[in-house]
Amino acid sequence: MPVTVRTFGSAGEAASALSSDRTARYFGGGTLVMRALNEGDVSISSIVRANDVALRRIEAAGPRVTIGAGVTFAKILAERDLAFLHAPARSIGGPAVRNMGTVGGNLFAPNPYGDFTVALLALDATVSVQGGFGARDLPIDEFLQSRERQAGNLVLSVSCPRPASSDAFRYRKITRIRPKGASVITLAAHVPMSGGRVLGARLALGSMAPMPIRARAAERALEGRPLDTSTITAAASAITEGTSPVDDALGSAWYRREIIGVHLRRLLSDQE
Amino acid sequence: MSKTALQFRHNGRDVAIFVDGGTNLLVALRELIGDMTPKFGCGQGGCGACSVLIDGELHLACLTLAETAAGRSVETLDGLKEGPNLHPLQRAFADNFAAQCGYCTPGMLMAAKALLDRNPQPSRAEVVEAISGNICRCTGYEPIINAVLAAAGNRARA
Numbered sequence: 001m002p003v004t005v006r007t008f009g010s011a012g013e014a015a016s017a018l019s020s021d022r023t024a025r026y027f028g029g030g031t032l033v034m035r036a037l038n039e040g041d042v043s044i045s046s047i048v049r050a051n052d053v054a055l056r057r058i059e060a061a062g063p064r065v066t067i068g069a070g071v072t073f074a075k076i077l078a079e080r081d082l083a084f085l086h087a088p089a090r091s092i093g094g095p096a097v098r099n100m101g102t103v104g105g106n107l108f109a110p111n112p113y114g115d116f117t118v119a120l121l122a123l124d125a126t127v128s129v130q131g132g133f134g135a136r137d138l139p140i141d142e143f144l145q146s147r148e149r150q151a152g153n154l155v156l157s158v159s160c161p162r163p164a165s166s167d168a169f170r171y172r173k174i175t176r177i178r179p180k181g182a183s184v185i186t187l188a189a190h191v192p193m194s195g196g197r198v199l200g201a202r203l204a205l206g207s208m209a210p211m212p213i214r215a216r217a218a219e220r221a222l223e224g225r226p227l228d229t230s231t232i233t234a235a236a237s238a239i240t241e242g243t244s245p246v247d248d249a250l251g252s253a254w255y256r257r258e259i260i261g262v263h264l265r266r267l268l269s270d271q272e
Numbered sequence: 273m274s275k276t277a278l279q280f281r282h283n284g285r286d287v288a289i290f291v292d293g294g295t296n297l298l299v300a301l302r303e304l305i306g307d308m309t310p311k312f313g314c315g316q317g318g319c320g321a322c323s324v325l326i327d328g329e330l331h332l333a334c335l336t337l338a339e340t341a342a343g344r345s346v347e348t349l350d351g352l353k354e355g356p357n358l359h360p361l362q363r364a365f366a367d368n369f370a371a372q373c374g375y376c377t378p379g380m381l382m383a384a385k386a387l388l389d390r391n392p393q394p395s396r397a398e399v400v401e402a403i404s405g406n407i408c409r410c411t412g413y414e415p416i417i418n419a420v421l422a423a424a425g426n427r428a429r430a
Contacts, residue, residue, distance in 0.1 A: 003294035005276070005339065027337060031317050034335040037294050038315035047294065049337075074329075094405015095386065096323055096330040180404035 004046040011130065014050035015154035019132035022152050024048050028070060029100040032109060055156065066159040069104025084162065084169050088119035091173040094180045104155040108147060111207050112182040112250055115173055118212045121204035122188035123169065125160035129153040144211050168192045172267045176250060183207045184251045185260050187267055191227060198222045208243040208256060217241035232268045236261035280341045283351025291338045298322045298333035301348060309349035309378045320406030323379035324348050330386035349378035361385060364423035372410035379406045384420045393424055
């Protein structure tokens with residue numbers, strides 16, 4: 001069924017169009033919205049696009065990086081200053097999907113997708129959204145909690161601090177097939193060390209709940225402790241707390257709960 | 273609902289069509305332009321059968337809004353051969369038995385072309401990565417990987 005397509009030159013105009021028509025959907029890379037249209041989703045009657053270079057901008061030189069919502073995963077992989085985000089970007093789709101899918105769209109990707117968002121959640125990212133009343137910044141966990149109500153807003157960019165060292169941020173996506181496959185579970189850990197102890201631990205999980213979640217009990221098990229075997233074991237035994245995985249074609253809820261501690265242990269102890 | 277006029281380059285030739293709002297590039301290519309080489313597999317971005325190059329970059333035609341191709345260059349398998357001469361990748365696919373039912377072949381060839389255009393001497397791992405978004409249910413992939421390496425002329429390194 002034909003839909004109305006409205007393309008704007010600026011993100012601001014597109015945001016206004018979205019806020020005045022709550023049934024309109026923003027069309028980014030197409031990997032979510034065109035897929036829904038191809039499946040005959042009749043709830044989409046109008047789509048909004050923006051050809052704004054600001055949405056494709058990457059500011060990666062400083063200690064805090066900002067990535068436009070329209071930046072594709074291929075562009076992240078081409079940016080040397082974003083090396084810490086290459087593992088999550090590379091774990092998404094095949095080359096064609098990485099040329100199309102965007103950072104902003106990934107925030108809305110339902111399970112088993114949305115792996116990049118798991119990484120951003122572990123990095124305490126901030127999401128910049130523009131609604132009818134101007135732009136504002138939301139912590140990513142707050143954004144995810146209100147994700148279903150963000151239809152009238154346009155995501156402009158995400159930003160996050162650069163990890164203090166390359167081994168402070170770790171990422172692992174478990175798939176049934178390699179090199180490309182949808183997530184059975186996805187883990188991202190930010191474990192900055194200070195004086196030999198973990199300070200500000202963040203663990204984020206994908207496919208363990210309806211949307212990416214923080215594993216707060218396991219974070220508490222890491223906080224203030226050296227990253228040794230007993231700490232890692234304590235974190236692994238707390239990792240399923242607060243999770244609600246589902247049975248799907250990729251794995252059962254039972255299986256996901258069984259393996260997540262194993263993969264957390266491997267991730268934190270640098271094992272393959 | 274009104275149609276949108278759309279012009280782009282299709283395998284080096286200018287084309288102009290009218291599309292309904294929300295039409296994907298695969299429908300535009302197959303039904304409006306008559307290029308049947310990109311295939312419809314899943315419509316979800318999972319199979320790669322509709323892979324085409326847009327300004328040299330690998331894209332899935334089924335997930336591309338047709339009007340975003342405006343003014344750009346779209347290459348499909350149909351543009352690969354030169355007159356009666358097969359492209360080296362097509363020749364290598366034939367020589368290495370890389371096509372059985374053939375349904376994935378147009379997408380595989382475009383994914384392989386996207387790789388070789390950027391990286392003329394890929395390693396085996398790079399070939400595997402390059403075609404990782406393309407599903408083949410016949411060959412088990414090995415003949416396809418060998419064909420791409422053969423086309424790159426580095427069979428010895430494989």
